[in-house]
Amino acid sequence: MALDTREIYVTALKNTHALEMQALQIMERQVERLTRYPEMEEALRRHIEETHGQRTRLEEALQSLGDSPSTIKEGILGFVGNMMALGHTPAQDEILKNTYANHAFENFEIAAYESLLTIGEAAGQGGSLTGFRQSLQEEEAMARRVRELIGPTTKRYIDLTVAGEKADR
Ligand SMILES: [Fe+2]
Numbered sequence: 001m002a003l004d005t006r007e008i009y010v011t012a013l014k015n016t017h018a019l020e021m022q023a024l025q026i027m028e029r030q031v032e033r034l035t036r037y038p039e040m041e042e043a044l045r046r047h048i049e050e051t052h053g054q055r056t057r058l059e060e061a062l063q064s065l066g067d068s069p070s071t072i073k074e075g076i077l078g079f080v081g082n083m084m085a086l087g088h089t090p091a092q093d094e095i096l097k098n099t100y101a102n103h104a105f106e107n108f109e110i111a112a113y114e115s116l117l118t119i120g121e122a123a124g125q126g127g128s129l130t131g132f133r134q135s136l137q138e139e140e141a142m143a144r145r146v147r148e149l150i151g152p153t154t155k156r157y158i159d160l161t162v163a164g165e166k167a168d169r
Contacts, residue, residue: 006123010062013065021055035169036160036167053094061128099150103146114136148153
């Protein structure tokens with residue numbers, strides 16, 4: 001069964017939309033729980049705002065093609081999703097597991113947007129691509145921020161744990 005480039009593009013838009021919906025769920029759950037890691041909390045809050053905009057860009061692109069986001073909750077994350085699930089299990093080192101998972105997740109999104117841009121170009125959909133390039137830059141910035149926070153977050157985790165204080169989140 002052959003698909004044309006427009007159909008491939010619509011599928012990519014729907015998959016990326018499902019990914020952003022998962023992103024929002026994951027980040028909102030973390031933000032609610034965080035108490036001892038204000039820098040990570042701030043980075044997540046800012047990226048939640050950006051992600052709402054990313055989601056709108058995808059919805060507008062689908063609407064312009066006469067389509068709409070899939071109502072089926074697609075689990076497109078595969079093994080990254082399994083890593084994310086780790087963070088939902090109460091653990092003394094919850095913050096560390098979430099930090100690793102956030103780093104993986106942002107890089108997963110970078111790959112998804114690179115791919116979406118290539119598919120959009122092949123489908124002759126130049127109009128929406130400026131917005132998706134911005135989304136890609138936002139994912140890259142968040143991936144860098146999470147990477148920068150790995151060291152300081154781990155140090156704070158060690159200090160709190162050694163002092164017998166609450167360190168998990
Ligand atoms: Fe993201």
